Amino acid sequence: DIVMTQSPDSLAVSLGERATINCRCSQSVLYSVDHRNYFAWYQQKPGQPPKPLISWASTRESGVPDRFSGSGSGTDFTLTISSLQAEDVAVYYCQQYSGAPLTFGQGTKVEIK
Amino acid sequence: QLQLQESGPGLVKPSETLSLICTVSGDSIISSSYFWGWIRQPPEKGLEWIGSIDHSGSAYYNPSLRSRVTMSVDTSKNQFSLNLRSVTAADTGVYYCARLPQTGTGGRGNVDYWGRGALVTVSP
Numbered sequence A: 001d002i003v004m005t006q007s008p009d010s011l012a013v014s015l016g017e018r019a020t021i022n023c024r025c026s027q028s029v030l031y032s033v034d035h036r037n038y039f040a041w042y043q044q045k046p047g048q049p050p051k052p053l054i055s056w057a058s059t060r061e062s063g064v065p066d067r068f069s070g071s072g073s074g075t076d077f078t079l080t081i082s083s084l085q086a087e088d089v090a091v092y093y094c095q096q097y098s099g100a101p102l103t104f105g106q107g108t109k110v111e112i113k
Numbered sequence B: 001q002l003q004l005q006e007s008g009p010g011l012v013k014p015s016e017t018l019s020l021i022c023t024v025s026g027d028s029i030i031s032s033s034y035f036w037g038w039i040r041q042p043p044e045k046g047l048e049w050i051g052s053i054d055h056s057g058s059a060y061y062n063p064s065l066r067s068r069v070t071m072s073v074d075t076s077k078n079q080f081s082l083n084l085r086s087v088t089a090a091d092t093g094v095y096y097c098a099r100l101p102q103t104g105t106g107g108r109g110n111v112d113y114w115g116r117g118a119l120v121t122v123s124p
Helices: none
Strands: A004-007 A012-013 A019-025 A039-044 A051-055 A068-073 A076-081 A092-098 A108-113 B003-007 B018-025 B034-041 B046-055 B057-063 B067-072 B081-084 B093-101 B118-122
Touching: A004 A092, A019 A108, A039 A068, A051 A068, A068 A108, A068 B003, A076 B057, B003 B093, B018 B046, B018 B093, B018 B118, B046 B067, B046 B081, B057 B067, B057 B081, B081 B093
Parallel strands: A012 A108
Antiparallel strands: A004 A019, A019 A076, A039 A051, A039 A092, A068 A076, A092 A108, B003 B018, B018 B081, B034 B046, B034 B093, B046 B057, B067 B081, B093 B118
16 A cells, blocks of 8 residues: 655644645655556645545645646645635545555644644 | 435444445436445544445456445446444444546545544443
């Protein structure tokens, strides 16, 4: 299994400041044939299902604000919220779909400082 | 707009079978471009992929659950289902059904649509 490790487990950021979440994969999720990273980010608020934010490591899903961006390749990835808003308080999960079984990170809780 | 809705008992006794159905609306489950999957989340914990199935009924399971899981699809009702046998308290959690664009073999994909989730408690 590909193990996904997120850091930090939680972070508190002031409104309007940048939040950065990291995710490391135990093996590369970059597929050599198509040069794509099989990697996604999700946002989950209490009592709600996860919401897709980013797929293919850096492609924002439809309707996702552009303050959310994804970067990285191979084994190391980052989700950046450029200017934290109150509605961004949530738990964020990374996921790989390069290999079976599909696996998720343990989650990072983002709060307001 | 695609919608997925889980249904089934909210309480299951230990050693019995957990059964859930996901009803899909706004898209046909016959589409060959997607897998239809189940993902669960124990209370206050992270996400675990249970398995995925395509419109033809080819199913792919997490090896950690494979011996207890069966998934099936009913194209006439636009539904797919999950059976998890011999449950214990460790199987308690919210069960989500989901749509996964097919990005490769083996049931792999990201999730582009999630159901609202069904809380299932395993208790005597």
